[in-house]
Amino acid sequence: MAILVSLLVLLFASLELTSTLIAHENIIDSAPGTAVYFLVEHTGSGISSIIWKFNTSTVIVEALGGSTIYYGAYKDRAKLFTNNATLRLDRVTHEDSGVYEVQVTDDNGSASSAKITLQIYTQMSNVTVVISPVSDGLVEDEDNVTLKCEAQGTSPTFSWSHAGKPLAENPRFILSTDHSSLVIKPVKRSDSNSFICKATNAVSSEHSTPVKLHIYYGPDSPHTNVSTAMCDSNYPGDYCVKEGAEVTLLCQAQCFPDCNYTWWHNGKPDSSKPVHLIQNAYFNNTGNYTCLVKNAYAKKWNYSNISIFIYRPPLGQIACNAEVREDQVNLSCIWAGGIPQTTIELKVGSTSLNGLNEQYYTIAKTDSNLPIDLQCIGQYAMSTQTCRLTLDKPKLSAPTGNKITAGLNADVRLLLLQMKRARRFSATELLPTTFTWSKADTPTIVSGNKFSITSNNTFSQLIIMRFQKADEGTYTCLARNSIGQKAFQFEVYSGNGAVNVGLIAGATVGTSAGVTIFLVAAFYIRKKKRESLNDDALKLNQSHKSQSEDVPPDACRDVKILDGSTSEDGAQVVYAQVKILKKKEKTAVDPADPYAKVDKSTKHRNTGVPDVVYSQVKISKKAENEGNN
CATH class of the missing domain: 2.60.40.10 (Immunoglobulins)
Structure with a gap:
């Protein structure tokens, strides 16, 4: 055991006596004019001598026995740190590039060494891009161009950027081995953005100024x-x-x-x-x-x-025309004056004729052919128009009664009027209607002191002024057009009994599709004893102004109270109100009012004319009792 311990002690002692020298960097890159440190680290016993050499043979500095000696040109540029053998070299130049070696001997006489390589690089400068061939512009998809990067400096490496980003891989971009040259084959309009070359070495980098290519391109398809x-x-x-x-x-x-x-x-x-x-x-x-x-x-x-x-558009609107001559009707569709010419289709029943600008067709005027339905369809470059014409003699379509009871001294108005139905095609009124009024004792009624007649092609009204018992009887209005005629009758009587709201009768007249003649009769038929008119009657007069626009201007618009018009018994006449309901409008009837009545006639399914409602002025119970006496 004692022998083993002795061996271990000798081993550790020998390790402590071994000295080593380690360089922090094996290669040092630096630029001219800078100071370079050759850093080394010595381990072991104390240092007894140091010597630095350049490229093996040239001694830079030597330290021995406490003295340090610098040789040659290194006297003013070198500095030795004797505590760890590090060397500093000031103001280096390209001539300082090479291998530096240091040798260190410790106090035990053990020697160690290390080598460091110094490389002096010139910083990059004057980086430029040369374009060839020299040209004011390059044609897209036809020309090629070469960009050559040149720079001053030691051992440069080159890289390119385009439009502010690193050059992307592109089969049109061909780089040389050292990347100093870029060939673009062929050029595209996208190459008009700037190219920049970057030159780099170990100590610096530098960019060229942006180079912009002028690429001629187009014209693309306009x-x-x-x-x-x-x-x-x-x-x-x-x-x-x-x-x-x-x-x-x-x-x-x-x-x-x-x-x-x-x-x-x-x-x-x-x-x-x-x-x-x-x-x-x-x-x-x-x-x-x-x-x-x-x-x-x-x-x-x-x-x-x-x-x-x-x-050039055709003149005006397409026209459906009919000319009646004795036993035949000449029909025509006309829409002329356009360029190109208008194509016209004329339809009568199952017959269809086609042509340009106008078409004509003749049909016999017999009762078996009536009604005659003519349709015209016209087309030109930018528009299509249609019109329709239905020809027929006047005839009743929806009669609901014809007996009227009128109050004495009332002005009784009998009205015959046309109302148009909205259609998607134009409807031209071509067969004007004439109206003739008569009575059994008066073959032809004309305007005078007793009667007032107002007529045109679309309506006729007869006013019996200050109605008396002698005016009772049957009044006839004969509506006539070139296809035929029809008589419409009103039976007008006086009486003090229950109020007859009157007649609402419809007649389709053969003038144009969608036109209906309405007979409106027996307006103002309720009597009242002489007294101040109540507010209801006054309100009635004012509210009557909101009539349908289809009613002629002077028809059914002057409902009023006839101040001072009295009967023999001193009664004063109060008029009723006429209201034409618009589509989807409902009539509200007060069930508590025994005098409020609504006509039950319905809308004719072909004409589509709004319902007409007669509502009577409400009379107080006192007035009613007086009227029944």
């Missing part, structure tokens, strides 16, 4: 825009322009430098600008237009074609 609507597929031309209108043709193409534009019209140059304005378009402006775009630098051109059609 894009055209026209300030008008596209034509219908049934008509020639891409775009349709109304005669006299202004139209702008715009042509645009991607191009560098800016291209030259020429608009050609039917094979002849028409404008040398990308925007071509046609003012007051006329028919000679119809035709093919070509936008020709040229790039004088790239020696390329491109074009785009469009066609324009100038049209």
